[in-house]
Amino acid sequence: MxxxxxxxxxxxxxxxxxxxxxxxxxxxxxxxxxxxxxxxxxxxxxxxxxxxxxxxxxxxxxxxxxxxxxxxxxxxxxxFGSVVPCHKNTEPAIIRHYGEQRGTRVIDAIAQGPALVADLLKRHNIDAAFDSGGWAFGAHTKAFEKTLQKRAEYWQSRGADVEYLDAQKFSRLIGSDYYQAGIVDRRALSINPxxxxxxxxxxxxxxxxxxxxxxxxxxxxxxxxxxxxxxxxxxxxxxxxxxxxxxxxxxxxxxxxxxxxVPVRGWGATTTTIDSEVLADILPENHFITDTRQLWSGIRKLPSDQMHLGIGGPAVRTNGKADLKTASKRLKEVYPSLKSIEWKESWSGWIAVSTDxxxxxxxxxxxxxxxxxxxxxxxxxxxxxxxxxxxxxxxxxxxxxxxxxxxxxxxxxxxLSPFGAAMLLRWYAFTDYLGVQNR
Ligand SMILES: Cc1cc2nc3c(=O)[nH]c(=O)nc-3n(C[C@H](O)[C@H](O)[C@H](O)COP(=O)(O)OP(=O)(O)OC[C@H]3O[C@@H](n4cnc5c(N)ncnc54)[C@H](O)[C@@H]3O)c2cc1C
Missing domain, CATH: 3.50.50.60 (FAD/NAD(P)-binding domain)
Known part of the structure; x- marks a missing residue:
């Protein structure tokens, strides 16, 4: 051959x-x-x-x-640098896909993912983990509060350090009252990938x-x-x-x-350095945020006093630019104290998305x-x-x-898969938009 x-x-x-x-x-x-x-x-x-x-x-x-x-x-x-202990698919979907026995092993192995990464970092003395309180996962509409509550209960029943927080507590955690509620998953890591x-x-x-x-x-x-x-x-x-x-x-x-x-292009961007007094109230314990929307929602603070976002941009073409306008709008919505936002750089990379x-x-x-x-x-x-x-x-x-x-x-x-992916991403953008409008 x-x-x-x-x-x-x-x-x-x-x-x-x-x-x-x-x-x-x-x-x-x-x-x-x-x-x-x-x-x-x-x-x-x-x-x-x-x-x-x-x-x-x-x-x-x-x-x-x-x-x-x-x-x-x-x-x-x-x-983006979030090392999370769960899969994109829900736990019942994992069991359906792999069967009860293997599915349970897969769920457990994924849950151990951040610990596996932390172990390699330690064993090989790699300085890549940021000081972070973990993952703050927000409910972007009221409808998702129940979903997150159930998710927290599921992980708590398995002994995981995961907590459901109401709007007030979540707002204190992330320094923003943008979300209806959220969960904090302290197992997750924020790293420089x-x-x-x-x-x-x-x-x-x-x-x-x-x-x-x-x-x-x-x-x-x-x-x-x-x-x-x-x-x-x-x-x-x-x-x-x-x-x-x-x-x-x-x-x-x-x-x-x-x-x-299907190759899909993901995007990231960082702001210029932000005044440390303004930054002190944003993500005070350095959690990284994502939320229940389908499309990119990651926000975190880098040790270099920059904000880092997972953002949109052309998803299937090799040309085109990052959508920094929408990124600025989102960052200001979540953190209105950031009056003017200047972007230092944006970049993209390819993601291999399987159909399931x-x-x-x-x-x-x-x-x-x-x-x-x-x-x-x-x-x-x-x-x-x-x-x-x-x-x-x-x-x-x-x-x-x-x-x-x-x-x-x-x-x-x-x-034809790039066309399919582009259509699906547009649909996600539309449903995310509707969700945000009606929250
Ligand atoms: C913008 C973006 C944000 C992301 N955010 C997250 C996140 O927050 N959390 C998360 O868990 N995952 C995230 N991911 C996904 C994650 O980065 C990837 O799934 C993971 O890094 C894949 O690692 P890999 O080693 O398999 O592949 P890659 O890191 O892509 O490495 C493949 C390597 O193979 C090399 N190569 C290709 N062809 C050849 C060849 N013929 N000969 C020799 N070398 C070759 C390439 O140059 C490359 O270095 C994100 C991805 C992107 C693009």
């Missing part, structure tokens, strides 16, 4: 400077320019690839890691992973021995197992892999594995699946993994 497709850089935007200044470690490695061998090849240096590389090396494997650009170039270096991804990359290097940057995997070939040979523009790697950890940044590396999800929002571990061929489809909740999930992938190899028993190992399934009429 042999596939040859050129790597295409389809990311029009740089990694945010707001993160780069806080993630200063050197991350350039040499370009692969020779033929080498290893037990395992990890393709991609985002959170999935870096966590996987660490776990494989810790298990005693010789590991090569290839990154097309620099570590954190993908979603991992561009994310680029510093996390790069800290993991450094940690993998320290435990012996051979890393190459600006070295895209462009061609995969199976040899008669069963081993795989992967070519980059100037070198080759031969190995028994390949792990494709390119998520939404996958382009042509394996036939049809990018047809397993569930992530996938894939066995593409004997010895070729992938994980993708985090659907915008990848910081903890990529950490978890990086670890899970380390148990996948030609000889392993895959039954004990948390997620099932699946075959690649392509979304029918995938070429």
């Amino acid at each position: 042999s596939f040859s497709v050129p790597f295409t850089a389809h990311e029009p935007c740089n990694i945010p400077k707001s993160y780069r200044v806080l993630a200063s470690k050197s991350v350039e490695r040499e370009t692969l320019s020779s033929s080498i061998e290893a037990d395992a090849l990890v393709v991609g240096a985002g959170i999935t690839g870096n966590t996987l590389a660490i776990h494989l090396a810790e298990a005693g494997k010789s590991v090569v890691q290839l990154e097309a650009k620099v570590p954190g170039w993908g979603g991992s270096g561009r994310a 680029l510093a996390y991804a790069r800290g993991l990359f450094e940690a993998a290097h320290e435990i012996g992973v051979s890393q190459y940057t600006n070295s895209p995997a462009v061609r995969l070939k199976q040899k008669e021995s069963g081993n795989w040979q992967v070519a980059t523009p100037h070198g080759k790697v031969e190995c028994q197992n390949i792990y494709i950890c390119t998520n939404a940044y996958t382009k042509g590396i394996w036939p049809g892999l990018e047809k397993g999800f 929002q569930f992530p996938r571990i894939l066995r593409l061929a004997n010895g070729v594995w992938a994980a993708h489809g985090y659907s915008g909740r990848g910081l903890a999930m990529a950490t978890l699946l990086g670890k899970e992938l380390s148990f996948c190899n030609v000889e392993s028993d895959l039954e004990n993994l948390i997620l099932p190992v699946e075959k690649l399934s392509r979304i029918p009429f995938h070429k």
Whole structure:
């Protein structure tokens, strides 16, 4: 078997400077320019690839890691930075999807996500977590109060540090009376995702992973021995197992892999530095906010005294600009004390959204594995699946993994999926708008 497709850089935007200044470690490695061998090849240096590389090396494997650009170039270096202990789908939906037994394991594993991230940060001495009281999740309309109350009760019954707060208490927590009510989830983390991804990359290097940057995997070939040979523009790697950890940044590396999800462009923006007296009353305990709307609603304070928002922008095109006008309106609605808002930078990144929002571990061929489809909740999930992938190899028993190992399934009429995604996002924007108007 042999596939040859050129790597295409389809990311029009740089990694945010707001993160780069806080993630200063050197991350350039040499370009692969020779033929080498290893037990395992990890393709991609985002959170999935870096966590996987660490776990494989810790298990005693010789590991090569290839990154097309620099570590954190993908979603991992561009994310909003909220590490939350729950999935986009509700817990009953998770049980329906995976069945009672596996579904319960999945819910538990996701709930442990922030703890898993915190453990890696601590173990590898990575300075990426912001000082934060956790996640403040607001009800943007009255109708959602009951939903949040039930959600808090569910997690409390499982012993989690989650509390439902009425309008007054929630307002005190976040320094704004915008919301009807909310819950505070103290398990969640607020991180600099680029510093996390790069800290993991450094940690993998320290435990012996051979890393190459600006070295895209462009061609995969199976040899008669069963081993795989992967070519980059100037070198080759031969190995028994390949792990494709390119998520939404996958382009042509394996036939049809990018047809397993819909690429959606997410956006973020940071303000210029804000006067510390004004900031003192905003998010006084550094919680990060999201709310019950369908579209981007994240607001947090960065240690650099900037506000950081998850915002809108063109969701399926590679051109166009962030919607800073709507972002300013939202920020002023929630925090009227911010009289004039100036934006320092905005950026975007690609998200791999699966049609059911569930992530996938894939066995593409004997010895070729992938994980993708985090659907915008990848910081903890990529950490978890990086670890899970380390148990996948030609000889392993895959039954004990948390997620099932699946075959690649392509979304029918995938070429039309950007139109479908654009329509759905417009519908969400409309229902969010109606909700806010009638609250
Ligand atoms: C704007 C935005 C906001 C987000 N906010 C959040 C959030 O708040 N919380 C949350 O949980 N999740 C969030 N996410 C999602 C999260 O960032 C991703 O799910 C997660 O980072 C995916 O990690 P990854 O390692 O699988 O992929 P990525 O980080 O995308 O890494 C893939 C890597 O593969 C490399 N690559 C691609 N092709 C090749 C090749 N041929 N050879 C070698 N290397 C290659 C790329 O250069 C890239 O570095 C957000 C995403 C975006 C874009």
